[in-house]
Amino acid sequence: MATEHVSRFGRFELQVDGPHSGNPFIDVEFAATISGPDGSVRVPGFYDGDGVYRLRWLAEVEGPFTFTTASNARSLDGITGGFTVGSAAERAHGPVRVANTFHFAHADGARYRPIGTTSYVWTHQGDELEEQTLRTLADSPFTKMRMCVFPKSYLFNENEPQLFPFEGDARAGFDVRRPNPEYWRHLEKRIDQLAELGIEADLILFHAYDRWGFSTMDPVADDRYVAYAVARLASFANIWWSLANEYDLLFEKTTEDWERFAAIVTANDPADHLLSIHNCRDFYDYSRPWITHASIQRQDIYKTSETTNEWREAWRKPVVIDECAYEGNIDQGWGNITGEEMTRRFWEGALRGGYVGHGETYVDANDILWWAKGGSLRGTSPDRIEFLDSILAEGPTEGLEPIPLDWDIPRAGVENEYYLYYFGFNRPTYRRFLLEPSRSYTVDVIDTWNMTITRLAGVYRGRFRIDLPGRPYMAVRLIAVDD
Amino acid sequence: MATEHVSRFGRFELQVDGPHSGNPFIDVEFAATISGPDGSVRVPGFYDGDGVYRLRWLAEVEGPFTFTTASNARSLDGITGGFTVGSAAERAHGPVRVANTFHFAHADGARYRPIGTTSYVWTHQGDELEEQTLRTLADSPFTKMRMCVFPKSYLFNENEPQLFPFEGDARAGFDVRRPNPEYWRHLEKRIDQLAELGIEADLILFHAYDRWGFSTMDPVADDRYVAYAVARLASFANIWWSLANEYDLLFEKTTEDWERFAAIVTANDPADHLLSIHNCRDFYDYSRPWITHASIQRQDIYKTSETTNEWREAWRKPVVIDECAYEGNIDQGWGNITGEEMTRRFWEGALRGGYVGHGETYVDANDILWWAKGGSLRGTSPDRIEFLDSILAEGPTEGLEPIPLDWDIPRAGVENEYYLYYFGFNRPTYRRFLLEPSRSYTVDVIDTWNMTITRLAGVYRGRFRIDLPGRPYMAVRLIAVDD
Numbered sequence: 001m002a003t004e005h006v007s008r009f010g011r012f013e014l015q016v017d018g019p020h021s022g023n024p025f026i027d028v029e030f031a032a033t034i035s036g037p038d039g040s041v042r043v044p045g046f047y048d049g050d051g052v053y054r055l056r057w058l059a060e061v062e063g064p065f066t067f068t069t070a071s072n073a074r075s076l077d078g079i080t081g082g083f084t085v086g087s088a089a090e091r092a093h094g095p096v097r098v099a100n101t102f103h104f105a106h107a108d109g110a111r112y113r114p115i116g117t118t119s120y121v122w123t124h125q126g127d128e129l130e131e132q133t134l135r136t137l138a139d140s141p142f143t144k145m146r147m148c149v150f151p152k153s154y155l156f157n158e159n160e161p162q163l164f165p166f167e168g169d170a171r172a173g174f175d176v177r178r179p180n181p182e183y184w185r186h187l188e189k190r191i192d193q194l195a196e197l198g199i200e201a202d203l204i205l206f207h208a209y210d211r212w213g214f215s216t217m218d219p220v221a222d223d224r225y226v227a228y229a230v231a232r233l234a235s236f237a238n239i240w241w242s243l244a245n246e247y248d249l250l251f252e253k254t255t256e257d258w259e260r261f262a263a264i265v266t267a268n269d270p271a272d273h274l275l276s277i278h279n280c281r282d283f284y285d286y287s288r289p290w291i292t293h294a295s296i297q298r299q300d301i302y303k304t305s306e307t308t309n310e311w312r313e314a315w316r317k318p319v320v321i322d323e324c325a326y327e328g329n330i331d332q333g334w335g336n337i338t339g340e341e342m343t344r345r346f347w348e349g350a351l352r353g354g355y356v357g358h359g360e361t362y363v364d365a366n367d368i369l370w371w372a373k374g375g376s377l378r379g380t381s382p383d384r385i386e387f388l389d390s391i392l393a394e395g396p397t398e399g400l401e402p403i404p405l406d407w408d409i410p411r412a413g414v415e416n417e418y419y420l421y422y423f424g425f426n427r428p429t430y431r432r433f434l435l436e437p438s439r440s441y442t443v444d445v446i447d448t449w450n451m452t453i454t455r456l457a458g459v460y461r462g463r464f465r466i467d468l469p470g471r472p473y474m475a476v477r478l479i480a481v482d483d
Numbered sequence: 484m485a486t487e488h489v490s491r492f493g494r495f496e497l498q499v500d501g502p503h504s505g506n507p508f509i510d511v512e513f514a515a516t517i518s519g520p521d522g523s524v525r526v527p528g529f530y531d532g533d534g535v536y537r538l539r540w541l542a543e544v545e546g547p548f549t550f551t552t553a554s555n556a557r558s559l560d561g562i563t564g565g566f567t568v569g570s571a572a573e574r575a576h577g578p579v580r581v582a583n584t585f586h587f588a589h590a591d592g593a594r595y596r597p598i599g600t601t602s603y604v605w606t607h608q609g610d611e612l613e614e615q616t617l618r619t620l621a622d623s624p625f626t627k628m629r630m631c632v633f634p635k636s637y638l639f640n641e642n643e644p645q646l647f648p649f650e651g652d653a654r655a656g657f658d659v660r661r662p663n664p665e666y667w668r669h670l671e672k673r674i675d676q677l678a679e680l681g682i683e684a685d686l687i688l689f690h691a692y693d694r695w696g697f698s699t700m701d702p703v704a705d706d707r708y709v710a711y712a713v714a715r716l717a718s719f720a721n722i723w724w725s726l727a728n729e730y731d732l733l734f735e736k737t738t739e740d741w742e743r744f745a746a747i748v749t750a751n752d753p754a755d756h757l758l759s760i761h762n763c764r765d766f767y768d769y770s771r772p773w774i775t776h777a778s779i780q781r782q783d784i785y786k787t788s789e790t791t792n793e794w795r796e797a798w799r800k801p802v803v804i805d806e807c808a809y810e811g812n813i814d815q816g817w818g819n820i821t822g823e824e825m826t827r828r829f830w831e832g833a834l835r836g837g838y839v840g841h842g843e844t845y846v847d848a849n850d851i852l853w854w855a856k857g858g859s860l861r862g863t864s865p866d867r868i869e870f871l872d873s874i875l876a877e878g879p880t881e882g883l884e885p886i887p888l889d890w891d892i893p894r895a896g897v898e899n900e901y902y903l904y905y906f907g908f909n910r911p912t913y914r915r916f917l918l919e920p921s922r923s924y925t926v927d928v929i930d931t932w933n934m935t936i937t938r939l940a941g942v943y944r945g946r947f948r949i950d951l952p953g954r955p956y957m958a959v960r961l962i963a964v965d966d
Binding site: 300301302303306329330331332333334336337338341363407408409425426427428429430431432470472 | 783784785786789812813814815816817819820821824846890891892908909910911912913914915953955
């Protein structure tokens with residue numbers, strides 16, 4: 001049973017019945033070669049339980065395609081067929097990839113701005129809370145969700161999940177040779193629901209906050225798990241792979257392990273989804289060729305997104321600061337910055353051509369903190385983050401590029417066309433500007449906290465002075481106009 | 484004419500009439516050997532105009548003393564006499580010196596905490612404004628004033644001074660071979676007035692903001708100027724020498740020049756006053772043996788006093804951050820931080836065992852900005868700085884030493900006796916503590932912005948949790964008590 005008509009950026013799926021004796025997850029190899037206008041590609045399939053095998057593929061090119069399966073199980077081998085890929089659905093733009101060195105775009109060229117948030121184990125919370133999380137996301141500015149495959153055991157994360165990625169249970173132990181298809185189907189449903197909301201799933205394959213043993217499986221089990229996840233999920237247009245959250249806290253894993261996982265992902269993902277790895281303290285070597293973008297946790301309590309320029313130059317890749325601390329009021333220093341400070345960090349990063357991520361950790365009577373479990377948002381930064389994104393949406397289509405000044409504040413834009421200045425915690429009552437006198441500019445005084453844009457009367461050129469309100473968190477936008 | 488009875492930490496002065504033909508500033512050498520209970524010391528004198536020569540010395544030890552002059556002028560040579568040094572006046576504690584590696588104390592052992600402010604050319608503004616500045620200082624928490632010998636030409640510093648350190652005027656030029664005694668007597672009066680207020684004069688010998696030529700004298704003139712300043716002022720107990728403000732902007736001077744000036748100061752200052760040099764961008768090599776303490780201008784827009792620990796370890800000397808940016812609202816990024824941010828920087832530095840300095844740059848209709856000219860203070864940080872100092876005054880008498888935590892916030896104090904935690908821009912609603920269970924502590928919740936100290940009921944020991952208000956700028960103080 002195979003999909004006959006796939007829309008571009010949609011999912012082709014082949015379903016075949018096969019052997020269910022022994023352990024098909026391990027015993028049976030199953031893949032296909034899919035051929036179309038641009039050549040052939042090998043696509044791995046996977047066992048979905050109950051004797052059912054599936055093979056999925058993300059269609060990116062319109063036209064006629066054929067497939068031929070290969071398997072060590074006679075009933076799965078040499079199956080052939082054809083399907084057509086038609087035009088994309090209205091809101092389908094395909095997977096996100098790096099564009100203009102430091103930025104992102106969908107496969108169809110549509111610009112993509114990551115406005116990330118984090119809710120590590122939101123898919124482990126049961127339907128009621130998970131559906132609330134989806135409703136919250138629908139009303140939020142976020143376009144990327146950072147989330148884990150494995151459940152989490154940590155402060156504020158004491159509850160036991162209903163489903164696990166492997167067969168077994170916490171009492172009897174888990175059989176890491178047998179994935180639990182029910183778990184994975186649930187995860188897939190949630191990832192598809194994110195896609196409907198236009199949200200990318202930045203999926204974390206490993207993390208250290210574990211009481212079930214998933215962080216300390218042996219290398220054979222690790223490799224099988226990575227390959228299984230990729231076979232199931234690479235056809236989802238909105239997947240990003242994150243090898244680990246805080247890779248350096250997984251003390252039993254070595255660089256060789258991470259490099260091997262990366263090789264498994266890239267060998268088994270025909271769609272070449274974005275791929276990175278996230279630090280606790282030391283950065284992984286982001287210059288490694290398989291890493292598409294930096295996925296940063298701050299290394300300094302005080303200076304976070306202000307370092308974006310240096311990181312861009314170091315690796316010449318997009319800089320995504322997934323953890324710059326969280327808006328909240330818990331005891332931990334990483335989880336109690338104000339909405340003002342979170343918003344400031346977003347702006348400081350954006351003006352330097354990077355992308356900062358959000359998270360929220362407000363004390364809750366039921367320990368439902370957004371950063372871990374989802375639910376509702378109560379902070380003050382999301383509205384301001386949405387306002388920032390509206391400014392970026394009206395800015396250069398190639399993404400905001402820094403145009404450094406000699407000192408004091410960041411500036412970004414396109415020379416002689418568009419300038420954005422951000423004053424952060426400084427609060428001048430005026431500012432002098434000196435631009436090439438060849439062009440005139442409209443001037444917008446932007447209050448990034450109160451979310452107002454005040455267009456000044458007239459146009460300005462050359463050397464001029466703008467009055468400012470003497471409050472923190474102001475920006476100035478200059479847009480060139482033809483006189 | 485010589486002082487016969489000097490109080491300890493007071494000033495011995497010998498006045499002798501001598502030659503006034505030619506240029507006595509250059510032609511006449513004049514010094515004395517002063518001998519007392521602890522041995523002999525060479526003390527340079529100086530020409531004060533009108534045929535009058537003076538020789539001053541800061542008395543630090545009680546007892547009988549004798550002096551013998553030496554000069555290339557017969558009338559000044561071989562003059563002898565005696566005087567006695569009695570007990571110190573009530574509020575006289577003597578010059579400030581380094582104590583406990585990273586801190587300061589007066590010569591009599593009295594603790595000294597530098598709470599610096601900056602008003603670079605306050606003594607060049609005429610009596611009315613200068614006296615207003617003194618009244619402002621009398622009501623302020625400040626115990627150190629950073630100030631220049633030379634006038635300043637810069638933004639907000641357009642006015643012409645009434646007195647110059649050399650003979651001449653701006654139109655005809657200055658004769659750098661002839662100091663202007665009237666100028667120096669005025670400066671000395673102001674320094675003495677600071678002493679009456681308990682304020683140290685951190686006197687800057689060179690700076691680059693100059694339209695009169697004082698920053699570009701030739702080396703011979705530079706050396707004579709340094710020696711003259713030291714001869715006149717080394718007897719003032721409240722003098723600190725700062726070779727330069729932003730030495731690296733004096734592009735015509737080399738490291739050899741600064742090293743030579745340092746040698747002139749140390750050779751001619753029997754009191755061994757504190758001596759440093761202040762950067763614009765690159766630090767001078769603070770490990771140089773003649774440098775008693777670091778006198779720092781921030782090297783980073785965002786992270787300033789948070790780096791104090793590293794600087795202490797680098798040089799093993801007191802860290803004084805004389806410029807961390809100024810509270811104000813001018814256009815320049817160095818001059819428009821909020822009172823909250825200034826106060827935060829003071830606390831961040833203090834908790835790391837350093838000393839942050841204040842300055843104020845509010846736009847003023849008459850261009851009277853405190854940082855340059857003095858006058859009145861209008862900012863919100865001085866009251867909070869005074870509050871911080873009251874906390875320090877009640878803290879360890881040796882000075883506040885950092886006791887770093889693993890992460891998130893600074894802590895300081897004395898193990899098992901006194902702990903101060905500062906939460907800065909973080910705003911937890913509670914905090915867990917884990918201390919040695921052998922002692923009990925009183926707990927004070929300190930709001931560093933609203934300047935309140937709330938003593939919690941009872942005592943705490945071992946592992947405990949404290950509720951906090953969820954606002955930024957809080958601190959917690961734990962003081963050990965005997966159960």
